[in-house]
Amino acid sequence: MGLGAYIAVSAALFALGIVAILVRRNVLYVLMGIEMILNAANINFVAFNRFNQAAGATSSLDGRMFAIFVIILAAAEAAVALAIVLNVFHLFNSVKPAEADLLRE
Amino acid sequence: MDATDKLFYGLVALGSLAALGACTFLAGGDGAAFALFAILVLGGSLVCIWERSVVRSAFCLIGTFGGTAGLFLLLGSDFLAMSQILIYVGGILALILFGVMLSPPDLTERKLPRVLAGLVAVGAGVAFVAAKVASTVNWVQAATLAEPEHATERIGVGFLAYDQYSIAFELAAIVLTVALVAAVYVARRRKVDLQEEGAQG
Numbered sequence: 001m002g003l004g005a006y007i008a009v010s011a012a013l014f015a016l017g018i019v020a021i022l023v024r025r026n027v028l029y030v031l032m033g034i035e036m037i038l039n040a041a042n043i044n045f046v047a048f049n050r051f052n053q054a055a056g057a058t059s060s061l062d063g064r065m066f067a068i069f070v071i072i073l074a075a076a077e078a079a080v081a082l083a084i085v086l087n088v089f090h091l092f093n094s095v096k097p098a099e100a101d102l103l104r105e
Numbered sequence: 106m107d108a109t110d111k112l113f114y115g116l117v118a119l120g121s122l123a124a125l126g127a128c129t130f131l132a133g134g135d136g137a138a139f140a141l142f143a144i145l146v147l148g149g150s151l152v153c154i155w156e157r158s159v160v161r162s163a164f165c166l167i168g169t170f171g172g173t174a175g176l177f178l179l180l181g182s183d184f185l186a187m188s189q190i191l192i193y194v195g196g197i198l199a200l201i202l203f204g205v206m207l208s209p210p211d212l213t214e215r216k217l218p219r220v221l222a223g224l225v226a227v228g229a230g231v232a233f234v235a236a237k238v239a240s241t242v243n244w245v246q247a248a249t250l251a252e253p254e255h256a257t258e259r260i261g262v263g264f265l266a267y268d269q270y271s272i273a274f275e276l277a278a279i280v281l282t283v284a285l286v287a288a289v290y291v292a293r294r295r296k297v298d299l300q301e302e303g304a305q306g
Contacts, residue, residue: 001128001132001135001136001139001179004239005128005139005143006176006180007238008235009143009146009147009176011231011234011235012147012227012231013146013147013150013169015227015230015231016147016150016151016154016227017150018227019154019223019224019226019227020150020153020154022223023154023216023219023220023222023223024154024215024220026159027204027208028159028162028163028201028204028205028208029154029159029162031201031204032153032162032163032166032201035166035169035170035193035197035201036150036153036166036169039146039169039170039173039193042173042177042185042189043173043176043177046176046177046180046182046185047176047180049180049182050180050181050182059256061256061259061260061263064182064184064185064256064260065260065263065270065273067177067182067185068185068188068260069273069277071185071188071189071192071193072192072277072280072281073277073280074192074193074197075192075196075197075281076280076281076284076285077284078196078197078200078201079200079284079285079288080284080287080288080291082200082201082203082204082288082292083287083288083289083291083292084291085204085208086204086207086292087291087292089207089208089209093209094209095208095209
């Protein structure tokens with residue numbers, strides 16, 4: 001399959017991530033939507049890296065390395081986001097992002 | 106499971122079969138493998154958005170993350186596919202499930218019209234952008250592609266060699282350490298809360 005097929009899958013996944021954030025008003029769906037969006041970006045990075053290699057030349061690792069760092073930062077983001085989400089449950093006793101509207105306790 | 110659920114899952118299954126058939130017809134075995142993983146990715150996230158229960162949505166993400174790993178495999182990045190499964194399915198999904206278990210349940214928040222409107226809007230938007238892109242952009246693509254190279258050693262060397270990615274690697278390590286310590290600090294129960302609970306109970 002060509003580059004276009006991968007880009008199409010990635011675009012659809014990105015859009016579905018946005019829908020998950022906007023349509024399901026729940027902090028956990030916001031988390032899941034962000035993970036979908038990061039996955040879509042990763043598919044793009046790896047696909048462009050793959051389809052940029054001509055036969056014979058030494059292939060570049062840049063796209064794959066970028067995807068690895070995105071995965072690392074996604075792990076950090078998930079840990080911090082879970083901690084914040086737990087505090088939101090604790091303080092507001094709700095899963096709706098719209099109800100978390102105070103900066104102080 | 107009510108009628109709309111049945112209709113939705115039926116449509117997803119039909120669409121998957123059609124996509125599988127089309128890709129197999131167009132590109133043979135490669136196309137079938139690609140279609141299988143793409144269906145896992147998109148079907149997983151579609152069902153995640155559709156499902157009422159947060160637990161089921163979280164488990165549907167296994168399809169999305171695993172399918173992405175499969176796409177990486179098809180693109181010749183086996184190291185990336187492995188770390189995708191380890192970190193996303195093993196780590197991030199477990200974290201999300203912890204969040205699900207510790208959250209107050211809310212089974213009434215899925216508004217069907219909103220979900221349908223979102224899906225329709227996304228379908229239309231993606232179709233419009235895809236048509237625009239397909240008709241205008243001319244991807245500069247290598248004429249003959251190299252065989253997919255399994256570059257695990259080169260990635261390992263790239264992490265540590267001083268002239269490649271070592272600075273980014275060190276920075277990622279520092280960010281990860283700081284983020285995890287900060288997450289533990291933010292998520293801890295404060296002494297005041299524990300004392301209050303002790304006084305109540």
